[in-house]
Amino acid sequence: METITFFTGFNRRNFISRTARGIFAATLAPEIVRFAASAEPMGSPAPTPTSAAQGEPLPQDQRVGFALVGLGRLTQGQLLPAFRVSKRAKLTGLVSGDPAKAQKLAQENGVSTESIYDYKNFDRIRDNQDVQVVYVVLPNSMHADFTERSARAGKHVLCEKPMEVSLMKCQQMIDACRKAKVKLMIAYRIQYEPMNRAMQRMVRDKAFGPVKYIESDNGQRVEKMEWRLSKALSGSGAVGDVGIYCINTIRFLLGEEPMEVFARTFRPPSDPRFKEVDATIIWQMRFASGVLANCMCSFDTYDTKSYRAVAERGTFGMNPSFPYHGLKMFAKPEQPPPPQIAESDQFANELDHMADCVINGRQPYTPGEEGLQDQRIIEAIFESARTTRAVTLPRFDKLDPFRGPIPE
Numbered sequence: 001m002e003t004i005t006f007f008t009g010f011n012r013r014n015f016i017s018r019t020a021r022g023i024f025a026a027t028l029a030p031e032i033v034r035f036a037a038s039a040e041p042m043g044s045p046a047p048t049p050t051s052a053a054q055g056e057p058l059p060q061d062q063r064v065g066f067a068l069v070g071l072g073r074l075t076q077g078q079l080l081p082a083f084r085v086s087k088r089a090k091l092t093g094l095v096s097g098d099p100a101k102a103q104k105l106a107q108e109n110g111v112s113t114e115s116i117y118d119y120k121n122f123d124r125i126r127d128n129q130d131v132q133v134v135y136v137v138l139p140n141s142m143h144a145d146f147t148e149r150s151a152r153a154g155k156h157v158l159c160e161k162p163m164e165v166s167l168m169k170c171q172q173m174i175d176a177c178r179k180a181k182v183k184l185m186i187a188y189r190i191q192y193e194p195m196n197r198a199m200q201r202m203v204r205d206k207a208f209g210p211v212k213y214i215e216s217d218n219g220q221r222v223e224k225m226e227w228r229l230s231k232a233l234s235g236s237g238a239v240g241d242v243g244i245y246c247i248n249t250i251r252f253l254l255g256e257e258p259m260e261v262f263a264r265t266f267r268p269p270s271d272p273r274f275k276e277v278d279a280t281i282i283w284q285m286r287f288a289s290g291v292l293a294n295c296m297c298s299f300d301t302y303d304t305k306s307y308r309a310v311a312e313r314g315t316f317g318m319n320p321s322f323p324y325h326g327l328k329m330f331a332k333p334e335q336p337p338p339p340q341i342a343e344s345d346q347f348a349n350e351l352d353h354m355a356d357c358v359i360n361g362r363q364p365y366t367p368g369e370e371g372l373q374d375q376r377i378i379e380a381i382f383e384s385a386r387t388t389r390a391v392t393l394p395r396f397d398k399l400d401p402f403r404g405p406i407p408e
């Protein structure tokens with residue numbers, strides 16, 4: 001598997017020697033194998049433990065079947081194509097409020113008509129043996145309802161970020177999946193993306209000495225009125241939609257949890273887009289090790305998606321860090337240069353991890369508890385902005401208190 005070479009024993013010295021030998025490019029170049037998604041016949045056998053983790057594409061009849069709930073932009077633009085390059089997942093169901101759209105996408109993606117559901121008859125999915133995982137890709141405030149219904153139907157759940165709109169609903173999702181003994185993974189694609197994982201190793205292995213400071217931003221312009229601008233449907237506007245990348249990635253890089261948050265928000269008074277949610281939010285996070293972080297997110301700025309860590313002897317990061325394509329790493333001093341890592345399909349990586357967890361009975365690397373912790377920080381951001389005071393968060397003494405085993 002391409003990442004193992006890089007993630008074992010990373011430090012500045014072997015970083016220099018490996019880079020000089022050109023090993024990064026050779027060992028990390030992903031092998032992209034394209035498969036046409038095709039529906040399996042009803043009643044195909046449940047997957048059995050395999051050597052899928054070694055990276056070989058599984059034959060269709062051994063793959064884990066996923067149903068997508070919500071056929072909007074993310075599903076059509078990214079997830080349907082990701083099934084075609086996935087090595088362990090296959091698309092076996094679609095759930096939509098729009099029958100014509102569902103029928104068209106089912107035909108184009110090899111899903112049988114019997115495996116199309118709407119929001120009302122969704123619970124019948126319990127009888128569909130071809131579906132092992134339900135992937136929830138709906139507006140944020142609908143995540144808990146479909147997660148709980150999926151768990152009751154005996155299906156594992158992969159749920160888009162942000163997990164939900166309140167701590168209570170996040171906890172309900174965790175409880176429902178635990179009760180039904182099904183897996184719950186939050187779709188934090190950055191944590192499965194090889195360049196961001198390389199950055200994590202540089203932080204954890206102190207490639208430039210201990211990190212002292214991190215800054216991160218994720219801004220874009222939302223031009224049209226849509227659910228993202230509704231408080232009820234989005235929960236937290238730009239913070240849960242884009243700011244969560246800054247929160248989650250900094251936590252992922254450090255493995256630590258923030259002990260304190262301080263925030264400010266801005267909402268232009270006469271702009272109809274920002275009647276219910278803020279336009280721009282800035283916040284700081286303080287970690288027990290002494291690391292300080294500065295973050296910004298917005299629905300009203302030029303596209304900006306980056307982070308930069310400043311360590312004792314250098315600075316490194318990614319710009320851009322969070323888009324679907326074109327990610328770039330940097331490090332200064334430039335000797336050694338950042339590793340050469342080929343682009344991979346971030347959504348296929350994520351699907352394959354979930355499939356691997358189902359096949360081999362593993363806990364996802366980003367389980368429900370990971371999403372709940374981000375929600376706790378999001379709520380602290382709004383409390384701080386409201387009270388203009390720093391908000392203290394619960395302390396967690398161990399690193400990675402919420403993550404499962406590191407993906408292979």
Ligand code: NAD
Pocket residue numbers: 070071072073074075097137138139140160161162187189227233241
């Ligand atoms: P979208 O608006 O394009 O699609 C939402 C889908 O939900 C549509 O098919 C719509 O018909 C359906 N829907 C059902 N009830 C609805 C309602 N009451 N209001 C609005 N739509 C309703 O949204 P999207 O961009 O696909 O986002 C879906 C989820 O995916 C969100 O949770 C979002 O945060 C997440 N997302 C994640 C990423 C990522 O990179 N991981 C990127 C984009 C979106």
